[in-house]
Amino acid sequence: MSETAEAEPGDLAIATTGLTKRFGQQIAVNGIDLAVPRGAVFGFLGPNGSGKTTTIRVLLGLAAATSGSARLLGHDVPTRLREALPRVGALIEGPAFYPFLSGADNLRRFDAADRHADPATRAERVARALERVGLTHAAKKKARAYSLGMKQRLGIAAALLEPRDLLVLDEPTNGLDPQGTREVRSLIRAVAAEGTTVFVSSHLLAEVEQICTHAAVMHVGSLVAQGSLDELRGTGSRVVRVITPDGDRCVSELAHLGLEVGPSDLAAHRAGDAEVVAPLPDDGPAAEDVVAALVRADVRVRGFDVERPSLEDRFVALTGEGFDVAR
Amino acid sequence: MRGERLLGSELRVLFRRWRTWAMLAALASIPILMAVVVRLSSDPPGPGEGPPFLDQVTNNGMFVAVTALVMTTPLFMPLTIAVVSGDTIAGEASLGTLRYLLVAPAGRVRLLVVKYLTTVVFAVVASGTVLLVGWAIGAALFGTGEATLLSGDTIGVGDAVLRSLLVGAHVTICMIGLAAIGQFISTLTDAGVGAMAAVAVLTIVAQVLGQLDQLAWLHPWLFTHHWLGFADLLRTPIVWTSFTENAALQGAYVAFFGALAYGRFTTKDVLS
Structure with a gap:
């Protein structure tokens, strides 16, 4: 039926090379190379104003790229866009409707605009789509x-x-x-389970972190990171966190095990206790062996934890600011 | 290419709006008001008084329809066309629905053509409304006997219907030309109201320029030049010059502004 399957050898749902969009002097999207694997739930993250929506508009052919190229489901954008778009559903910068039409009539209208949609099944498909988002009661x-x-x-x-x-x-x-947010999340999960690639942009990391398999981070028009969530978190960046009354002895014992404790990583925790943080390399000792070694060295351990930095920490490091920052 | 489905959807949207019906009601009120006022006044209007053909109204119902077209063509009718054509692209843009139609994908050229055809249908309905209501109220108040033409000949009811249909066709063709201008302006902005106002202003400016004798060289090129040039259709034999010249001129406007709208809309960044 659709020839999209064999069109892209790399099997990417979205692929861009050096995609750039300028508005006059201002660069909204700056040479991004986006690679969204088929079947992924791909979080497209970045603060408001970082170029996410502009990228989406270019990908869907609403705006023309200034330079660079893009492929959507294996079809070149914008020349072969008309073959890709019927296979793409989109919500772009908020929903928009004809206020004087009912919910169901609005859906019928958009369906009629799609020349590939079969009018014979329209009523049924509209009803099913409404049911899926829980709006059956408000259809009229x-x-x-x-x-x-x-x-x-x-x-x-x-x-x-x-x-x-x-x-x-x-x-x-x-x-x-x-x-509603939970409902959308479970809807995305259900759609992804059917094999649909989902490309979801957000400035709220926490909202998509739980459902994404992959993510990319935009910052002032540039793509600063992308990959699977594990890749993004950084596999080598685990840290051990020890809470102990014997701070100095703990630091020297950790050093003995090959774990570097920076001067700023030894901090007062609570009355009498110190908090010691040290990076735990992948080829370092196992976490349980660290505890055993500490105890053998008479370091009294009140708390022990191995942590990965959260994506949030990672993204703050990448973008130099928190999410939610309106720019 | 299955454009008729989108056209059907487009027409449904147009005729589901209160605005559309309000405009048609306003147009319909013109012949009714005129006929009732003439009927109630004690002395009938003499020749040369009031709008053209007004003195003929009492002769025959046909002239109510024709005179109503004379009265609506300079302002009322073009205003409604300004609203519908100015809204075509800019209205979708300001609602935000344009981006959803385009990613559906509706196809930019297909959308442009379908939108234009919708305005053409509205133009036909608008003139048809004035004609039909004019005929109905004219027949009710003044009867439908023989009518005397401007050339002094008398014609029967069938011929009178035909003549007023021709006048209606002439006015519709004028509005179809205006619709092309309106749709081009509509591709320039994301503000529907702005586009409507611009089209309305343009029709007034063109008519004002048409009044200035110093600009006589320009007059044949103004899209408003032949708007009221349908008197020749009410003579025997019919003189077609004005009708065909107008049709050619409006055709040129449709081609020119259609091409501009195509050039603009197919390359436009849709950021609304």
Whole structure:
């Protein structure tokens, strides 16, 4: 049926090379090389204003790239876009509707715009999409009477009118309450379980961290990191954290084991206790052996933990700022 | 290429809006008001009083329809076309639905063509409304006997229907030309209201320029030049010059502004 399967040998749902978009003097997207594997749930992360939505607009052919190239489901953008788009569902910079039409009529309208959609199955597909996002009860209500969260869900329903190979969701949880956010997350999981690649942008890391297999981080128009979540967290960057009243002895024993403790990593914890943090290399001793060695050396251990830095820490390091920073 | 489905959807959206029906109701009110006022006044309008053909209204229902078209063509009718054509692209852009239509994918050229055809359908419906309501109220208040043409000949009901249909066709063709200008302006902005206002202003400016004798060289090129040039359709024999010249001129406007709209819309970054 669709010839998308063999079109891209690298099997990437989205691939860009040096993709750049300028608006006058301002560079919105600066030479990014994005690689989204098929079947991934790909978090496209970055603070507001870092170029995420512009990238999505270029990928979907709404805006022309200034330079660089992009492929969507193996088809060149924008020349072969019309072959890729019917297999792509999208929510771009918030949902948009005809306020004077009902929710169901809005979906019918977007479906009629897709020349590949079969009108014979339209009513059924509209009903199923509404059911999927839990809006069946509001199908006949005018879109202007929808709450922000309902509009967001209707937008997702529009993206799910057809079975898709790729779902692009730009900030899908905007305006949703915690319950709505959970629903969107489980919807994404369900869609991904059917084999659809999901490309979800967000400025809220915590919201997508739990569902993504891969992620990329944008910062001021540039791609500063991308890969699987494990790659991004950095496998070699585990740390041990020891809480002990015997801080100095602990530091020297850890050094004995080959664990470097920086001067700033020894801090007062609570009355009398010190907190010692040391990086634990992958080829270093096993964590349980570290505890055994400490105890043998008469270091009294009140607390012991092996941690990976959270993605959040990693991204703050990459972007030099927290998420949520409006720019 | 399955464009008719999108056209159907487009027409449904247009005629699901209150705005569309309000505009058609306003257009329909013109012949009704005019006919009722003329009927109720004690002395009928003499020749040369008021708008063209007004003195003929009492003769025959046909002239209510024709006179109503004369009264709506300079301002009312083009205003409604300005609203519909100015809204085509800019209205979708300001709602934000344009990006969803394009990624559906509707296809930019297909969307442009379908939007234009929708405006053309509206233009036909708008003139048709004035004609039909004019005929109905004219027939009710003044009867449908024989009508006297401007050349002094008398024609029967069938011929009168035909003549007023021709006048309606002439006005519709004028509005189809305006719709092309309106749609081009609509591709320039994301503000629907701005596009509508620009089209409305343009029709007024063109008509003002048409009044200035110093610009006589320009007049044949103004899209408003032949707007009221349908008197020749009410003579026997019919003189077609004005009708065909107008059709050619409007055709040129459609081609020119259609090409501009195509050039603009197919290369535009949709950022709304």
